Amino acid sequence: MHQFTFKKEERLSSKKELSSLMSEGEHLFAYPFRVTYKKCSDSLSPTAVVISVPKRNFKRAVWRNLLKRRSREAYRLNKSILPEGESYHILFVYVAKSELNYGSIEGGIREALTTISRQ
RNA sequence: CCGGCGGGCGGUUUCAUCGCGCAAAGAAAUUUGUGAGGAAAGUCCGGGCAGGAUAGAGCUCUCUGCUGUGGAAAGCACAGAUAGGUGAAAGCUUAUGUCAGGGGUAACAGAAAAUAACCGCCCAAGAAUUCCGUUCUGAAAGGAACGGGGCUGUUCUGAAAAGAUCAGAUUCUUUGGUAAGGGUGAAAAUGUGGGGCAAGAGCCCACGUUUGCAUGCAGCGAUGUAUGCGAAGUAUUCCUCCAGAGCCUGCAAGGUCAUGUAUAUCAGCAUAUAAGGGCUGCUCGUCCUUUGCUGAGGGGUAGACUGCGACAGAUAAAUGAUGAAAGGAAGGGGCAUGCGCCCCUUUUACAGAACUCGGCUUAUACGCCCGCCUUUUUU
């Protein structure tokens, strides 16, 4: 129904789940992102996502916020690529050194999501 | 007018599609309302607040330092004082408790850098009297040869040569006196003129400079000004001294609930007028413990609420993304060449709340307003 939404339940915030994702998750690379993902056993909860922009590459909070907003927007508009009924935990890390426009970021997100859904 | 200086503001707007945080309403779908800044930044000062034995006293330590007012306070603001720098001016900018308390330091250069005597000048004592002219050489300093005289004057002795005495001249040595002069240096002993003196010197005088105290006047005051009595051997707050302020840690502080377990074992110390400990170093005071403390080593948890009442209030952290217009600025082109109009391109800053206030500092495309100045140039 409301597939273009991005609610609070779709954000991964539990420290426990994050550390399990980091240790057990699978890795892939889709420029400008390094993606870590894991299929969730509990399929009742929706797919949860973390987006991270390292402080090392972007000193100013304005730039970090801008890139996170663009990435979130791209995920929100393209998350229907993932198969219905499955649940994932996904971590996106923005690894490019420079600021990219919305088109490049959306391309990266789409590539990552199609790769995940194929497996 | 141009240009310059000071102060104060603003710092994009609209539409379309899809979304986010919070609050309220609703059974729900959903609807309505609301949602970043002047610096939210740096974390440089100061509070509130919280905890640390009732954080309590002294020393140590740290910070501040002209005056007045405001302020809870501040390495705060405004106004002012004195002195310096800069500018043509408006103005801008720096410093200011004390070396008439003490200690330290002053590299290099220089005679000397802080109880100054290396040269020079002068008094005294002692010793000595190889000096002049011409020529040659040499850039000069100097050197060589020849000639003249044996420092000058007075008195005495002596036949003469010569000698002695006293006074003076020159040179050397020694003991003193002198800060007027000496290529240095960031800084050289209060400046100029006169008197004075053996030579000199604030040693004395006049006019000044800097400065302490007292009194009068002006001012709330810093201070200014006048008079009187004094001082003047420089600079620097590095330490000390004087005045004032400061206990420490910081919301990842701290509190509540839930989950979870084991103070196993080893080493050292101590056992009641004793020992050990506690969030800065020392001392005191105080409090706590008495199978205690310290070290090694091991086990468990790491979720939620609160703190966080807010005309934003999150907690891997909302306030947006994409597209299109309008406006501003800069550049180019065309029409006009008096204002102006049209088109194209580029650009549209710095930057994102995290317990919260008061300041400071730093970053900032561009635009607007007010006041002030007039060196050059034009009218």
Add this chain to the structure above:
RNA sequence: GCCCAGAUGGCGGAAUAGGUAGACGCGCUGGUCUCAAACACCAGUGCCGCGAGGCAUGCCGGUUCGAUCCCGGCUCUGGGUA
């Protein structure tokens, strides 16, 4: 978020109550030794400039006669804190 610390030749690392910056070690360059190399020994070694000189302690200012040092402000790097 909060609280701290640091920055010196190519590298590590000295020097501070303000007074000639680069001690010392490593490395590099040249030479001696060797058939050749290693080891060892000797000399040199920041940059610009023919030279006289100038610039150099992360960067920009200030105080001072004179700052690696003292005082502001930026930049970068590292650490602690549930």
